[in-house]
Amino acid sequence: MQNTVQVKPDIIWVGGNDRRVNRFENLFPLTHGMSYNAYVILDEKTVLTDTVDRSISVLFMENVKAALAGRQLDYLVIHHMEPDHCANIEAIVQAYPDIQLIGNRNTYKFLTQFYPAFAFNHFITVKEGEELTIGKRTLRFYMTPNVHWPEVMMSYEVSEGLLFSADAFGSFATIDGNLFSDEIYFPEGIIDEARRYYVNIVGKFGSHVLKALKKFSDLNITTILPLHGPIYRTPEHIGQILAAYQNWASYDFDKKSALILYASMYGNTENAVDILASQLAKKGVREIKVYDISDTDPSYLIAEMWQYSHLVFAAPNYNGDLFYKMDALIREALRLNLKNKKVSFISNATWGGLALKTMQGYFEDDKRFAQVGTPVEIPSAVCEGTVDALAALADELSASLTAD
Ligand SMILES: Cc1cc2nc3c(=O)[nH]c(=O)nc-3n(C[C@H](O)[C@H](O)[C@H](O)COP(=O)(O)O)c2cc1C
Incomplete structure (x- = not known):
């Protein structure tokens, strides 16, 4: 009818x-x-x-x-x-x-x-x-x-x-x-x-x-x-x-805050991003959002990326290179012309690999992106040194969020 x-x-x-x-x-x-x-x-x-x-x-x-x-x-x-x-x-x-x-x-x-x-x-x-x-x-x-x-x-x-x-x-x-x-x-x-x-x-x-x-x-x-x-x-x-x-x-953001996108098999990278999020919150950053990218369809994640001024990518090494769901997510976002973002990186290595280099490679030499902070490399699990490195990254991120 x-x-x-x-x-x-x-x-x-x-x-x-x-x-x-x-x-x-x-x-x-x-x-x-x-x-x-x-x-x-x-x-x-x-x-x-x-x-x-x-x-x-x-x-x-x-x-x-x-x-x-x-x-x-x-x-x-x-x-x-x-x-x-x-x-x-x-x-x-x-x-x-x-x-x-x-x-x-x-x-x-x-x-x-x-x-x-x-x-x-x-x-x-x-x-x-x-x-x-x-x-x-x-x-x-x-x-x-x-x-x-x-x-x-x-x-x-x-x-x-x-x-x-x-x-x-x-x-x-x-x-x-x-x-x-x-x-x-x-x-x-x-x-x-x-x-x-x-x-x-x-x-x-x-x-x-x-x-x-x-x-x-x-x-x-x-x-x-x-x-x-x-x-x-x-x-x-x-x-x-x-x-x-x-x-x-116009590829403008409408949230001046940090979107943290992580992949984690055994929870150690996840632990690191939660620590980073808490550190950022303590510094007064609001509307922080953390996503497990293995669990959420990329269409939602890329729509979120459009909104945020600062993106943090965190992923382990996997068979010598970047965890492939993170690799696919970044590539698809860039194919859709994502730009005008501040980007930061966290990787996890037990014996080593190209994860960090690959992530950074997607954004370096590209004027549409600027890297914020020193990348954090987790040695399998979060240790004291990792917490310090995350604190330094949180400092630089919050400074960048207030400055820009
Ligand atoms: C299938 C597989 C492949 C891995 N490949 C690498 C690798 O190439 N290099 C490396 O340093 N660690 C490798 N790892 C170990 C991971 O780095 C480690 O398990 C993980 O990073 C711990 O972080 P998570 O708890 O957040 O998953 C591999 C782990 C798995 C399960």
Whole structure:
């Protein structure tokens, strides 16, 4: 049975939720499912903006039909060709054969690559700034490549200032009845999942996000309609989510404190980081966070890294080199373009190896990172000398936290 939500008198949410999916992109754990948003606009012409993931195809087709209430569908605007949004394009074209598809050159290329057997006869290619008038409403198209795929574009509805923002401003988690950010606890209720979504999926492309934000700075945006998560329609929440994006895309921190990320097989490295955390707390450092990286999915850890000004990496030697989960975590964070951080290191060696050198190697000769303090090397277990070395590191960290 259909389940639609009125966004405006003439705009209807035709999306849905998947609570059975455990991981988004088969990669990122979902603790509260995922929503897929799509919208029908009823004007002199009718428009569908994007489709949804195949997991909710049946509901989606019912929703579109219900929203149209017997009318035909004139246009499908394809903002993003990722399968979680384009999986039902064929079904839509089959159900509404006179429909015209709207996208850019890359949209068309990807469309024919994903669906090689299907003939898309009515495809309109649009460019930056072109408009489509559908009655009293007009959609203006903005090309926003690499936010986060090359074909991504957004539509700005001119008369009321509605931004159909593709994956930008999206979030993990389902829509539980409340479709609008002002109907949930915002930002507390969603911001952590919005950040984890941004950092892991869009985070690499900060410069492209900043370009898109610059384009929108002159627009009067009254509503943001993303492809996942809540719709933003109050000036306060729009301001907050735009500011959050500006911050995340600029690789700025919002917590001036230490995030301590450790790996430990037998508890000795863990013992050292707990001592360091206590020493830092004694020196007045607040909001310190310590994570066992073997126990927490990297998507959460990398989203945390985005937030903190100072990162401490602590890991043992393992078969002559860095404990591989730490190695993988650092590499993935750097691939996502993590930068502008102060970094410190702790390693653990029983007979020796490259763990410390490898960790440091990822950050040295890179102006986007600065090392704080002398690295601490634990000789298997924490000894008096280690406690002193940790105290010296705590001194340098707290000095750096107060100085910068
Ligand atoms: C499979 C395995 C490989 C290890 N390889 C090294 C190594 O290459 N060099 C070294 O100094 N210690 C090595 N160790 C010993 C660890 O350094 C030591 O067990 C660990 O660092 C103690 O810290 P933890 O209690 O935090 O795990 C290895 C330990 C294991 C279990």
